[in-house]
Amino acid sequence: MADFKTAFLFTLQHEDSTRSGKVTVDAGGRTRFGIAEKFHPDLTEEFFTGPAEDALAEAEKIEEREYWDRMRLGEVESQNVANKLFDMGVNMGVRQASVYAQRAAHVVEDGAIGVKTLAAINAANPTAYYQALCELSAAHYRHVAAVNPAQAVNLAGWMKRAEA
Numbered sequence: 001m002a003d004f005k006t007a008f009l010f011t012l013q014h015e016d017s018t019r020s021g022k023v024t025v026d027a028g029g030r031t032r033f034g035i036a037e038k039f040h041p042d043l044t045e046e047f048f049t050g051p052a053e054d055a056l057a058e059a060e061k062i063e064e065r066e067y068w069d070r071m072r073l074g075e076v077e078s079q080n081v082a083n084k085l086f087d088m089g090v091n092m093g094v095r096q097a098s099v100y101a102q103r104a105a106h107v108v109e110d111g112a113i114g115v116k117t118l119a120a121i122n123a124a125n126p127t128a129y130y131q132a133l134c135e136l137s138a139a140h141y142r143h144v145a146a147v148n149p150a151q152a153v154n155l156a157g158w159m160k161r162a163e164a
Helices: 004-016 045-049 052-069 079-092 094-105 115-123 126-147 149-163
Strands: 024-026 029-032
Touching: 004 052, 004 079, 029 045, 045 052, 052 079, 079 094, 079 126, 079 149, 094 115, 094 126, 126 149
Parallel strands: none
Antiparallel strands: 024 029
């Protein structure tokens, strides 16, 4: 079964590969290590202004609890597939990533990964399934940029992420 720490390190390569703790500001508000203020309003100011090591440790706890566990990714057999789904969840939200996980697995799309979705993911050819997730991610990012031109500045980076 897939390992959280491996997936976390995969996503960290997209969020802050140097682990500098740099805070960015985008549509999600202030963001550090993939944790956006808009979606985590309970974060303390210290998360954004304190030491990078402390923020990284907090981000890891949040991402394991609110993304990895909610998406049941520890039950996915392919580490690469789990990495991709986790990265999608952190970047586009658990519900949207779950819908794409279901679409790629050809199961009913309800936005919640359950037993049937997990069975379909694990039964799929991991390479083909991963490629389908990459294609769905790319289409998602193109759509976001098209409907919200202010977000188009992020498209090149998003497309790199979609292909990873």
